[in-house]
Amino acid sequence: MKTVHLYIFGIGNVGSTLIEQVLAASSFFKEKHQLDLRIVGIVNSSRVLCNASGISKEWKTDFAHFSTPRQPDSFYNFALLHDEVRIAVDATASKELSTFYPELVQKGFHIVTANKIANTLSQDFYDHLRRELHVNNLSFEYETNVGAGLPIVATVKDLTNSGEHIAVINGVFSGSLGYIFNRFSQEETPISSIIKDALTQGYTEPDPREDLSGNDVARKLLVLARETGLKLEFEDISIENLVTPELQELDLKDFLNNLSNLDASFDKLKHSLLEDEVLRHVGSLNTQTKQLTVSLQKVKKDSPAGQLSGSDGFFEVYSSSYKTHPLVIKGAGAGREVTARGLLSDIIKVANRAETFVYSR
Template sequence: MPALRINIILFGIGNVGSALINQIIESQQFYLEKKEIDLRFPVITNSTLAFFEKEGVKNNWEANFDELAFPFTITDIIEFVKNKELENVIIVDATESSELVKHYIPLIQNQFDIVAANQSANVLHIDFYKEIRRNLKRFDKSFLYETNIGAGIPVLQIISDLYYSGEKITKIRGVFSDSLSYIFNKFSSEDISFSSVLNDADKKGLLKADFKEELSGIGVAKKLLVLARELGKEIEFLDIKITSLLSHRLDESSLKSKFLSNASILDKDFEAAKLAQPKNEVLRYVGEILIPENKFEVKLVSEPISSAIGQLKGTETVYEIYTQSRGDNPIIVRGDNSGKKTEVISRGILVDILKVSEKIKIKEAIWL
């Protein structure tokens, strides 16, 4: 039986998208030989331009894109797929675009599977969330998004397996953000001001352009929302109680340089929180879902240093998954993306692509 060709339409060729292309090119022969899957990129796009695969073009993909890409619409891509009679098409969304997700439903209706690092589709209004899943069921398509939560660690897979096996999950809590993990790990273990830790985190590249979203708790809350909905909770973002790390006096500082120069305003409060802790406890910024109580919260807590959350080092993240049968002994899922986050995220996307590809192979075998 010939290898199954999988056509990947990639939206987003920034750091993650570019790493994904290169990873697949480097390992293409391996997937052909070991999995009998032929991964191809008939279309790659950035936010405004798309390169459509052409016969006889043999240069590397970057050169092809720079020379031959042109403005496109989603309709152009759908028509290209139809005209070329491409089968087994997987849309890969490696963008942060809230606009692109509006096209997910028509893409599903045109027989495309979707793999997304983009979190937007899973944190918009619950009606949209449910409509996507109605269409997935109707058209027998897949939508995978493991990298929405933990790059490189299968948190969603574990939760999904537990949930659909009938295991009752009672609580999920943990440190979901690598940057906030680093900040509080360093602040708790060293005699250093909070503002100094923030500046250190920035120098290490851990305070991104969306730093205010992270420090205000919004980033953690979005991950918590995805997790809660995965457990069947029909909640909205506003149902999550968020305790921001930012004082109101800093909320207007949208420029990172200005924010960091004023961050000493935060020092007194965080130093007081550190001094008020019981012995052998450390500060951690956690997300928490309590299923029976229907509570969803993002907050700063004092955690025993002996616990899984208290033992975190560097940029490690951790998820504690409590179930009815395991009681107070949670399943612990730990990850660390230090120094290689782009590659870890792109590898996570690739894992989801391969999962969808295997599902397509099974369908093909049944049809034969």
């Protein structure tokens, strides 16, 4: 039996669901994989709880009563006392934590992350992190960076590693924008009301401009582009911001109060659609031209993207073997359950691969 210590950063939607999934399947992992997965550390932005035996089902109460103020090195000092395989799991959206990854690797942590930031900082940082991983013989998995639990990162990585040339990837990358434009194309409801509904139902970020700006989709596109071997910066991406410059400047409350300013231009766009067209928010990358674009597009209703519903994600990959009939991946593209399951699947991969560990640095 291999004992694996999990350190979970972030106990919000995804992190807390992951904890429940790990605890629920603990016997299964022992039987099926001979893995004793123990969550020995959990941390949010201010507090930390460590327990070498692994946290229990009562972890929320324990965290409330026994957690201590978080120090930057809380986990390091604790981890140094233990020789087991250690995996840091990032279920935050923190840039601060992302910039810390090389240091985590130097301290002997494998990393599994849902957070896209480390993969979309500068190319120099991206390369530096991979060098550290290589030197330290540690793993880094991030399937949930794109399409939540859908296996798009692994597919692009595996095709590229097998010598396949990837030419084009198109997709509806954002569950929240998918929800907004699927409804807007079907209903006679102003875009402002649909955005407010999406916010209320938790589909968008607390500030919907994070989604509407196109930046989140652009990050996902950059993760895939770099997976194909392209060396690019975030600034190289052509991004259509769906928020007018005046609304971009406002604080969140004023933005939401003035959201109806978007209605007229979106209604005009909808009325310009042909009968067999709908609007979809699309990300595209072309490895030949090195062009990455994020934009709102008119697509045919009977096309794969046009047929999407709800907050589905959709990706099509054209490559040397998939020239005319693309490889297609489609399914729930957001949500805490599928994202946590994707993280857990990455954790199992890393844990199975990891050498039983004795840390010496």
